[in-house]
Amino acid sequence: MPALTFNNVSKTFGDNAVIKAFNADIHDGEFLVLLGPSGCGKSTLLRMIAGLSDITSGELLFDGDVANDWEPKQRGVAFVFQTYALYPHMTVRENIAFPLVMDAFRKWYHLPIVNIIARHRLMKRPDIAERTLKIARQLELEPLLDRRPVSLSGGQRQRVALARALVRNPSLYLLDEPLSNLDAKLRTQMRSEISALHHKVGKTFVYVTHDQVEAMTMASRIIIMDKGVVQQVDTPDSVYDNPANTFVAKFIGSPPMNLIPASVRADGLKLSGEISVDHGATLPGRREVTFGIRPEKLELKAEGEGRLPARVAVVERLGAETVIGCRLMTAKGQAEELLIEQDLVFVRVSGNPKMQIGETCSLDYRAEDVLWFDIDNGQRLS
Amino acid sequence: MPFKKLTLKLSRYLLIGMLVVLAGFPVYWMATTALSLNSELYGSGQVIWPQLQNFPQLWHELGQVPIGLWLFNTLLIAAGGTVLSLTLGSLAGYALSRFRFHGKGLVGFLLFMTQVVPEALILVPLYAMFITSGLLNSLTGLVLANVGFSLPVACFVLKGAMDAVPYEIEESAIIDNCPRFSVLTMIILPLIMPSIAAAAVVAFFAGWNEFLFASTFLMDRENWPASVGLASFVGQYETPMSAVMGAALVFSIPAIVFFLLIQRKIVAGLTAGAVKG
Amino acid sequence: MTGSKIRSGMTRLVPYAFILPPMIYLMVFMFWPLARQMYMSLTNTRIINPNRGRFIGLGNYERLFDDPAFYLSLKATLVYAVLAVVFGVSLGVISALAIDRPFKGRAVVRAILLFGWAVPNVAASLIWLWMYNDRSGVFNRITEFLGLGRFPWLTSTELALGSILAVTVWQVAPFVMLVVLAALQSVPHEVREAARIDGADGLSTFRAVTLPHIRPAIQLASLLVCVWSIRRFDIIYLLTGGGPVGTTSTLVVKIRQIAFEGHELGMASAYGAVGLVLALAIAALHYVVEQRRMKWMSR
Numbered sequence: 001m002p003a004l005t006f007n008n009v010s011k012t013f014g015d016n017a018v019i020k021a022f023n024a025d026i027h028d029g030e031f032l033v034l035l036g037p038s039g040c041g042k043s044t045l046l047r048m049i050a051g052l053s054d055i056t057s058g059e060l061l062f063d064g065d066v067a068n069d070w071e072p073k074q075r076g077v078a079f080v081f082q083t084y085a086l087y088p089h090m091t092v093r094e095n096i097a098f099p100l101v102m103d104a105f106r107k108w109y110h111l112p113i114v115n116i117i118a119r120h121r122l123m124k125r126p127d128i129a130e131r132t133l134k135i136a137r138q139l140e141l142e143p144l145l146d147r148r149p150v151s152l153s154g155g156q157r158q159r160v161a162l163a164r165a166l167v168r169n170p171s172l173y174l175l176d177e178p179l180s181n182l183d184a185k186l187r188t189q190m191r192s193e194i195s196a197l198h199h200k201v202g203k204t205f206v207y208v209t210h211d212q213v214e215a216m217t218m219a220s221r222i223i224i225m226d227k228g229v230v231q232q233v234d235t236p237d238s239v240y241d242n243p244a245n246t247f248v249a250k251f252i253g254s255p256p257m258n259l260i261p262a263s264v265r266a267d268g269l270k271l272s273g274e275i276s277v278d279h280g281a282t283l284p285g286r287r288e289v290t291f292g293i294r295p296e297k298l299e300l301k302a303e304g305e306g307r308l309p310a311r312v313a314v315v316e317r318l319g320a321e322t323v324i325g326c327r328l329m330t331a332k333g334q335a336e337e338l339l340i341e342q343d344l345v346f347v348r349v350s351g352n353p354k355m356q357i358g359e360t361c362s363l364d365y366r367a368e369d370v371l372w373f374d375i376d377n378g379q380r381l382s
Numbered sequence: 383m384p385f386k387k388l389t390l391k392l393s394r395y396l397l398i399g400m401l402v403v404l405a406g407f408p409v410y411w412m413a414t415t416a417l418s419l420n421s422e423l424y425g426s427g428q429v430i431w432p433q434l435q436n437f438p439q440l441w442h443e444l445g446q447v448p449i450g451l452w453l454f455n456t457l458l459i460a461a462g463g464t465v466l467s468l469t470l471g472s473l474a475g476y477a478l479s480r481f482r483f484h485g486k487g488l489v490g491f492l493l494f495m496t497q498v499v500p501e502a503l504i505l506v507p508l509y510a511m512f513i514t515s516g517l518l519n520s521l522t523g524l525v526l527a528n529v530g531f532s533l534p535v536a537c538f539v540l541k542g543a544m545d546a547v548p549y550e551i552e553e554s555a556i557i558d559n560c561p562r563f564s565v566l567t568m569i570i571l572p573l574i575m576p577s578i579a580a581a582a583v584v585a586f587f588a589g590w591n592e593f594l595f596a597s598t599f600l601m602d603r604e605n606w607p608a609s610v611g612l613a614s615f616v617g618q619y620e621t622p623m624s625a626v627m628g629a630a631l632v633f634s635i636p637a638i639v640f641f642l643l644i645q646r647k648i649v650a651g652l653t654a655g656a657v658k659g
Numbered sequence: 660m661t662g663s664k665i666r667s668g669m670t671r672l673v674p675y676a677f678i679l680p681p682m683i684y685l686m687v688f689m690f691w692p693l694a695r696q697m698y699m700s701l702t703n704t705r706i707i708n709p710n711r712g713r714f715i716g717l718g719n720y721e722r723l724f725d726d727p728a729f730y731l732s733l734k735a736t737l738v739y740a741v742l743a744v745v746f747g748v749s750l751g752v753i754s755a756l757a758i759d760r761p762f763k764g765r766a767v768v769r770a771i772l773l774f775g776w777a778v779p780n781v782a783a784s785l786i787w788l789w790m791y792n793d794r795s796g797v798f799n800r801i802t803e804f805l806g807l808g809r810f811p812w813l814t815s816t817e818l819a820l821g822s823i824l825a826v827t828v829w830q831v832a833p834f835v836m837l838v839v840l841a842a843l844q845s846v847p848h849e850v851r852e853a854a855r856i857d858g859a860d861g862l863s864t865f866r867a868v869t870l871p872h873i874r875p876a877i878q879l880a881s882l883l884v885c886v887w888s889i890r891r892f893d894i895i896y897l898l899t900g901g902g903p904v905g906t907t908s909t910l911v912v913k914i915r916q917i918a919f920e921g922h923e924l925g926m927a928s929a930y931g932a933v934g935l936v937l938a939l940a941i942a943a944l945h946y947v948v949e950q951r952r953m954k955w956m957s958r
Contacts, residue, residue: 072556073556112567
């Protein structure tokens with residue numbers, strides 16, 4: 001039941017720093033999600049845990065032992081690939097049983113003709129056959145046991161990949177974006193199945209995804225990465241409420257957090273350079289900052305009632321709630337497009353208010369809901 | 383307009399007809415000669431069309447030529463060469479396909495070189511080597527000499543096929559505690575069966591036709607493959623030409639059949655091997 | 660594509676475990692003999708005692724370059740190779756163009772056109788030998804019938820090389836045809852049709868559209884045919900034995916002659932060395948052409 005420790009682990013590919021040095025811990029039995037956009041290095045990191053990729057420097061510890069040079073089989077891991085990587089020429093039964101058969105192979109079984117005979121006989125061995133059947137039943141694969149992967153649907157193949165991972169009873173489960181090739185509905189279903197599996201099995205799961213919804217719903221903790229740099233290691237709640245920087249703040253949550261450049265002057269807070277706001281609480285000590293607030297923490301009010309005058313630009317009705325995108329207006333009443341990175345300020349409103357595009361309104365907030373960030377490096381200011 | 387089109391079409395068909403005659407005539411003549419009587423061939427004049435009524439005679443004459451033994455030897459040589467080429471070729475192909483290692487470029491170059499070196503160049507040193515190691519006059523020695531040339535072709539064909547197998551499948555097997563060698567034998571090879579078949583036919587074809595090494599290394603008539611046996615008739619005046627042609631046909635037909643089966647793959651393999659460099 | 664696995668320890672040796680058996684094999688049966696042969700060319704080894712030659716430095720080569728027979732052989736080799744390429748490739752390209760467009764019975768025609776390459780060398784030698792036969796061969800019967808008399812196809816110094824060339828072209832054209840056909844069939848139809856709609860007739864379509872597409876294939880085929888011609892032994896040896904008077908003794912044939920009929924392994928090796936240099940030159944040429952082609956492709 002390994003607890004993993006990363007001590008200054010980094011990976012370079014030639015001149016390219018694919019993963020910059022970081023430290024982290026993965027607790028025994030937790031469901032840890034590696035989250036980040038494409039190319040951030042999360043899959044590479046997973047493969048380093050598995051032993052499929054080299055660690056350039058630093059130490060990876062399994063329960064305190066340096067495991068950098070351990071072969072995959074020594075690590076006791078199971079790996080579920082994004083493309084499932086099932087063996088196309090073997091039946092589902094043979095696919096699932098493969099790890100067991102390999103474990104049972106003696107050295108000399110690997111000789112060319114011998115291996116065919118050995119595999120055949122081992123498949124019939126009671127313990128292997130029974131365990132294969134048991135796992136297949138658990139994942140509702142029993143009717144498919146004698147089919148080939150090519151004749152299965154995406155969801156079925158995924159379950160076969162899971163079965164193959166389960167069958168060895170590994171101490172560590174590694175899953176590389178297993179749901180990204182499935183359609184939305186199937187994805188939601190499989191999400192809960194995987195979470196249930198984790199509960200049942202009780203072992204450590206390390207799960208890679210670019211979908212923050214998956215991360216937020218499934219993870220006990222999340223490691224967020226961007227461009228090879230670990231941004232934050234925390235629980236979903238913390239990552240949501242206390243993002244370490246603007247990247248995390250924007251990546252988590254849908255719609256993303258509103259980030260507005262602001263200036264702190266002697267006479268108070270100015271948003272977007274032009275909009276004076278009576279903040280009503282202590283302001284950070286810098287002159288230029290980024291003002292961050294989540295859409296659901298903003299309140300939509302009629303024109304003149306809130307501190308931030310705005311005009312409605314976009315209305316997304318989602319049934320139970322509505323997301324409204326506004327443009328802040330300066331004192332002169334112009335709708336300025338001076339916000340960095342996003343033009344619109346999003347606000348979440350429950351129900352279905354009668355807002356039209358172009359309507360003027362105003363937004364309000366509570367000072368304690370505001371998160372301040374450094375305007376240059378995006379780091380959170382405390 | 384239609385007139386112009388018609389003449390174009392006609393001339394095209396004419397061209398094709400001429401090409402067919404040029405290409406097919408020798409084989410046709412082989413059949414005709416085989417079915418002629420020796421008296422006609424050397425005396426009165428060969429008949430232009432195949433005389434099928436002479437077939438029983440041909441059959442009888444074939445019995446006097448040890449074509450059966452020769453073909454058997456040819457089969458052994460070709461099969462032995464194929465097995466060895468495929469075995470070593472799949473090892474090399476896998477290494478070139480999946481690994482990075484020092485000297486990989488050199489290996490590629492050496493493999494390419496074997497396609498350029500004339501067989502006659504190593505004829506003499508191999509001969510000397512076989513004398514000292516006692517491999518002269520043995521089919522084994524001949525197979526060993528032949529494989530040098532067909533191994534690289536098998537390697538390139540198989541490497542190309544292996545490149546198309548997704549690497550994740552192998553990683554999955556490695557995680558499942560499968561050693562590299564078994565990944566090759568149990569996972570990769572079953573997935574590239576068509577290419578293995580093509581490489582096998584190429585190697586077999588090469589062994590079937592081989593003449594230079596066979597004629598140099600094999601002294602005993604019992605060891606002669608069909609290529610050497612047939613060649614022994616060259617230059618003899620009293621050749622039973624119909625029998626010889628019949629034997630030649632028997633020798634050629636399997637080769638033609640093999641060849642027609644995999645013509646595309648041969649071209650792909652040879653051009654790939656040459657391009658790889 | 661490999662995983663980034665240049666690991667330390669035992670796993671680093673795994674690639675070598677795979678590549679060494681074939682490489683050792685090739686070393687033993689190909690490259691060591693080659694090297695030994697280069698060395699042998701510097702000795703006076705005789706076939707009776709292949710392991711007891713005395714080092715004589717460049718003595719063999721001196722004799723070689725003084726020997727008119729060598730120059731004859733070299734000339735024969737070069738003439739043969741060049742003409743084989745010229746005629747073989749031409750015929751192959753023509754064949755490919757002729758059967759490019761579908762027509763009834765094309766599969767059969769294509770199969771027949773491949774006979775030249777499919778028939779084993781020895782069998783081909785036998786039938787052509789018979790066809791060239793002085794008294795009973797079909798060629799001479801035709802020429803007699805036409806009143807032209809009989810020709811000494813294989814025994815005349817003028818005709819011998821040409822006769823062998825005919826056989827070679829018959830064998831090689833199918834290969835060229837296949838290579839060019841493959842390239843032809845990768846020309847997108849729309850391009851050709853567009854040209855036709857634009858009013859281009861057959862010839863200009865060919866020059867502007869088709870030819871550029873198949874040029875790399877033609878180059879590749881030419882190179883391969885050239886290399887094969889240098890290597891070719893069976894046909895020449897069986898048809899003319901290198902005669903008459905050495906007019907068809909290409910380098911390769913000479914090696915066999917000198918080694919086994921003249922009994923001088925050292926000298927034969929010297930011939931072989933020249934052949935190797937020629938082969939390497941071709942390889943280098945091929946490499947250069949390939950580089951050019953790669954650059955052309957990525958234009």
